Amino acid sequence: MAHYLQLHDWNVSPAEAVALQKQLRSQIRIGPIATPPKTIAGCDISFNKFEETVYAGIVVLNLETLETIEEAGVISTAPFPYIPGLLSFREIPSLLEAWSKLKTEPDVVMFDGHGTAHPRRIGIASHAGLFLNRPTFGCGKSVLVGKYEEPAPERGSWSPMLHYGDVVGAALRTKNKVNPVYVSPGHLIDLETAIALTLACDGGRRGVGPHGIAPRGVGYRIPEPTRRTHNLVNALRKGERPDLTT
DNA sequence: GCGACAG
DNA sequence: ATCTTGTCGC
Numbered sequence: 001m002a003h004y005l006q007l008h009d010w011n012v013s014p015a016e017a018v019a020l021q022k023q024l025r026s027q028i029r030i031g032p033i034a035t036p037p038k039t040i041a042g043c044d045i046s047f048n049k050f051e052e053t054v055y056a057g058i059v060v061l062n063l064e065t066l067e068t069i070e071e072a073g074v075i076s077t078a079p080f081p082y083i084p085g086l087l088s089f090r091e092i093p094s095l096l097e098a099w100s101k102l103k104t105e106p107d108v109v110m111f112d113g114h115g116t117a118h119p120r121r122i123g124i125a126s127h128a129g130l131f132l133n134r135p136t137f138g139c140g141k142s143v144l145v146g147k148y149e150e151p152a153p154e155r156g157s158w159s160p161m162l163h164y165g166d167v168v169g170a171a172l173r174t175k176n177k178v179n180p181v182y183v184s185p186g187h188l189i190d191l192e193t194a195i196a197l198t199l200a201c202d203g204g205r206r207g208v209g210p211h212g213i214a215p216r217g218v219g220y221r222i223p224e225p226t227r228r229t230h231n232l233v234n235a236l237r238k239g240e241r242p243d244l245t246t
Numbered sequence: 247g248c249g250a251c252a253g
Numbered sequence: 254a255t256c257t258t259g260t261c262g263c
Binding site: 045046047048049050082177 | 254255256263
Binding site: 044045047082083084085087090091111112113114117118119123124138140141142143144145182 | 250251252253
């Protein structure tokens with residue numbers, strides 16, 4: 001039900017993919033988010049090593065309560081290999097299939113990867129943002145490009161990621177004394193908002209324990225949208241979610 | 247030329 | 254990404 005723009009063909013060679021990125025990057029807009037988001041979606045794919053079949057999924061949550069509003073999943077095939085810098089060409093096609101199955105239209109989308117923290121400033125979050133035509137940002141578990149100073153050990157502290165003089169993202173601590181995650185704007189959003197949304201997606205922040213006080217052990221390094229979607233696609237891969245294929 | 251390299 | 258048990262530290 002949810003729709004998106006088919007800006008270009010995905011059946012391209014690595015060289016053509018790079019050319020497309022250079023062409024598309026001028027359309028990316030980084031800036032304050034236009035409308036306060038009420039829902040947020042997480043995206044991810046899973047697959048068996050050496051196999052071309054991919055299990056893609058999207059989980060939409062209420063930003064206020066972090067309750068899961070909707071789930072979508074598809075079993076597809078990735079015609080493109082994993083090449084650092086060209087991740088979007090491998091993952092976006094199947095994610096768009098899952099997106100089209102959504103009844104809900106998420107206000108903002110989080111990706112497991114980067115946005116502007118990319119060698120050509122157009123990581124999967126930025127690329128997908130152009131197709132989805134809505135705010136998107138990346139929250140990765142490791143760095144592709146960018147140097148940064150270790151942020152303070154407390155949750156919430158962050159330091160800018162620099163690449164050729166540009167602040168391309170932030171190393172953000174989502175949990176005390178735990179490795180940071182790497183946040184960067186994708187499209188129609190700015191770094192500060194992307195950081196705030198990432199922190200707002202901490203499962204231990206609210207809704208758990210007496211008076212909403214989170215007990216120890218809840219609240220993970222990986223924000224809820226990505227964490228839940230990761231669990232979803234892994235379950236899909238193991239055949240534990242036949243309901244999603246229906 | 248050498249090393250790095252999201253998922 | 255995926256394959257896996259135990260183990261070090263708060």
